[in-house]
Amino acid sequence: MKKYLINICFIISMFTFAQNLKIIPLGVYGGSNESNLSSYLLAEENTTDYIALDAGTIYSGINKAIENGSFTNTTIENILKNNIKGYFISHGHLDHLSGMLINSPEDSSKPIYAIKETIEVLKNKYFTNTAWINFANEGESPILNKYQYIYAEIGKVFSIYNTNFTGTVFELSHVNPLKSSAILVENNKHAVLYFGDTGADRVEKSDKLAKIWKEIAPKIKSGKLKTIMIEVSFPNSQSEKILYGHLTPYLLNEEMGKLAKLVGKNNMKKLSIIVTHIKPKDDNEQIIKNELLNTNPYSINYIFPKQGDLIILK
Incomplete structure (x- = not known):
């Protein structure tokens, strides 16, 4: 009887331990370097079952991580074919999907999660005979049926196949x-919110981010959501008139102020933000880091990912 109790306790403890999450950045930039473009692998710490959050760089990123x-x-080859269980593609710009396209001949069968508009771009612009080859399950013939489009509905929870995760997609x-x-990716203990390219509500004359902050506030208060991955493409010197739907440190702080009103300053101190999609032109990267760290009214833990370097989330 004691033996069985020990085994049960061991299984329970392993299950609990496995709930911690890990991120491996395959690419961190928003342009200029085709070997280091937006793509992050997310999995539970004790598994090798990854969902790729965007896919601007795949092969070079895996090689760097090794x-x-x-x-x-x-x-x-093993990571590409067996460990990456699917792709979430945030939108149809090449710096978020070119790695998946280029590596598709060597890839295995798996799903692509995206909103309808993004799938239409993949189907009509990229997976065509004139641009590439149709490795997906819809669109121009011949259809090779390697990738399966999964249409994510805004605000509706769906399973991420061959992982313990669910996903919920929001419009930007x-x-x-x-x-x-x-996309909000969750297991039973933790959650990570990953943003594709986004502008600030005030600049974009939108309420898309406000809706997301309201939706995620309870998860931040409960402690389930502690990590947000969001872009800061340009330094504060970039005019708001030529941001083209991106953020600066000033605009991120502006948005964090709205979130702070919903969750309180104490909960903001528990938040980590992984800064994505920096445009690595001239000394922009260092300027953005300085502007975020030197003006941090909510004491957020900022993480600046490096290609191939493991990040453990607890």
Whole structure:
């Protein structure tokens, strides 16, 4: 009887431990470097079952992660075919999906999660005979049926196949008429909110971010959601007239002020923000880091990801 109790306790403890999450950045920039574009692998810490959050860079990012020791005892081919269980594509710009396209001939069968508008871009612009080859399950013939489009409805929870995750997608304001999106990925203990490209509500004359802050506030208060991955593409010197649906440190702080009103300053101190999609032109990267760290009214823990470096979320 004691043996069975020990085994049960061990299983329970392992299950609980496995709930912590990990992120491996395959690409962190929003342009200029085709070997390091937006893509992040997310999994439970004790598994190798990843969902790719965007797919601007795949092969080069996996290779860098192996070099850095974030993956061990494996190969690029195995990670691509067996460990990446699916892709969430936030919108139809190349810096968020070109890695998936280029590596599609070597990939295995898996789902692509996206809003209808993004799937239409993939179907009509990229997976065509004139641009590439149709590796998906809809669109121009011949249809190779390697990837399966999963149409994510705004605000509706769906299962992420072959993982313990669910996803909920939200609409963002980026560059009209193109639609962008964010995804809330959850297991039974933790959640991560990942943003594709987005502008600030005030600049975009929108309420898209306000709706998201209202939706996620209870999860921040409960402690389930502690990590937000959001873009800061330009430094504060960039005119709001030429942001093209992106954020600056000033605008991120403006949005965080709205979130703080919903969750309180104490809960904001528990929040980590992984800064994505920096445009690495000249010294923009360092300027953005300084502007975020030096003006941080809500004491947020800012994380600046490096390609291939493992991030553990607890």
